[in-house]
Amino acid sequence: MYKFLLLLLLPTLIFGQPELDDVDALFQNKQFEKAEKLVSEYLKNNPNNIKAIEFLGDAYGHQKKWDDAINQYQKLVNIQQNNANYHYKYGGAMGMKALSVNKLKALGIIGDVKTAFLKAAKLDKNHINARWALVELYMQLPGILGGSKNKSLQFAQQLENLSKVDGYLAKGYIHEYDDEPELAEKYYKMAIVEGGSLTCFNKLTALYENQNQPQKAIQNIEVAQQKHQRNALHYQIGKVAAQxxxxxxxxxxxxxxxxxxxxxxxxxxxxxxxxxxxxxxxxxxxxxxxxxxxxxxxxxxxxxxxxxxxxxxxxxx
CATH class of the missing domain: 1.25.40.10 (Tetratricopeptide repeat domain)
Incomplete structure (x- = not known):
């Protein structure tokens, strides 16, 4: 759940070039604790720097310190209530927290998660990641908590209007989740034709594996290998053959x-x-x-x- 939400942690900040260069290098090297300390020190002298607050939230998120990340993103939402990406990050951090606590506590968080994602989608008609989050959220929530395949499909259609590949992948995900493998296969194949990325191929391969169709999985990986020439695909073929x-x-x-x-x-x-x-x-x-x-x-x-x-x-x- 929320596999696409980790996009919210990509560094996108500019607050003084020396600091940015240092923090960006730390992020690239996955030294998130050091990045946290650097940005925290910066904020002592610049407590209202919005970009630094966002960066600190991202540093916390990379370390799965969800409460700390939520606090930083909530500051951003309060400062700029019409910033779609801040609402998206706020919802994403709350969603990740919901996955890390017991079901009873998670129930108290889900409503705020949904509100934040819906707000992000409303504020930015082109926000792809918020719509992906809503596709997953509505599919995975029980009906009694507001889950709805129809709503998930609505956001998948919005995605398709923005990006055909994302729309096809979203519809494939919905039908795979709903145990409709033939429809899932149809849309994953459409995504391959439209975009042809490794992500598209991997989704179809995973579907075939989940459906116990290793011959189709290997055939699909071989087509991906012809297109992308990646050594990692040799391992994938070997893995399927062995399993x-x-x-x-x-x-x-x-x-x-x-x-x-x-x-x-x-x-x-x-x-x-x-x-x-x-x-x-x-x-x-x-x-x-x-x-x-x-x-x-x-x-x-x-x-x-x-x-x-x-x-x-x-x-x-």
Missing amino acids: YNTQLKKGEQCLLTYIANYTPNDGVPKAWAHYRLAQINVHKNNKSEALKYINLAIAELPKIPSFKAKKEAILKL
């Missing part, structure tokens, strides 16, 4: 290619590729190869419980 015990030769080849061309930018550590190779060799009843690869995985990431469990299972073969 579903299908196209094992292709999966093995893709995982070996992933390892050979690996860079940290690929995202998934090589250890996971070795883990998938161990899975494939278990399917092939090749105990020695499976043990070799699981040992490599454990050597690289020794604290992953699933690696140790897989080794124990292999040893029992």
Whole structure:
């Protein structure tokens, strides 16, 4: 829930170039605690600087300090009541807090979350992220709390009017959430035709995996690979092959290619590729190869419980 809300944490501030350069570098390096301290010090001498207040809220958000982030964003909303993005960030921080507390406390927050998102959408007719948040919120809330597929579809249509790709992805999400996989597939495919980003391909791949259709998932990843030429997609093919015990030769080849061309930018550590190779060799009843690869995985990431469990299972073969 609220996967799109993390966009609210992107730094967009300008308050004195030296400070901005320092804070931006800290954000880029994920040094959010240091960024918090730097901006807090700045605010001691500039307590009413709106941009700095926003930046501090973002720093808190990155650290999941939702109460602190809410306090900063609430200041912004009080100062500039007609700023759509401030209402969006305020609602986003409250929404993330609602996910981190028990259901009873969350019930007391949801109404304010909805109000903030609706206000943001009303103030800015082109605010895509607020509309995405409302699509998700209305789908995931129970009807008794105001959840409504029809309202979710209304905001999805607004998204489509602003950005066809976002609209198609939103409608795909709605139908997937509502257990209508054929309609979800239709809209995800439309998003691929319209935009063709990796996000579009990944949504369709995930749908196929969730529907236990690994052949379609692999085929979709291969089309994505032809278009985007990303090494990470080799891992995805290998993962699906290993998980579903299908196209094992292709999966093995893709995982070996992933390892050979690996860079940290690929995202998934090589250890996971070795883990998938161990899975494939278990399917092939090749105990020695499976043990070799699981040992490599454990050597690289020794604290992953699933690696140790897989080794124990292999040893029992």
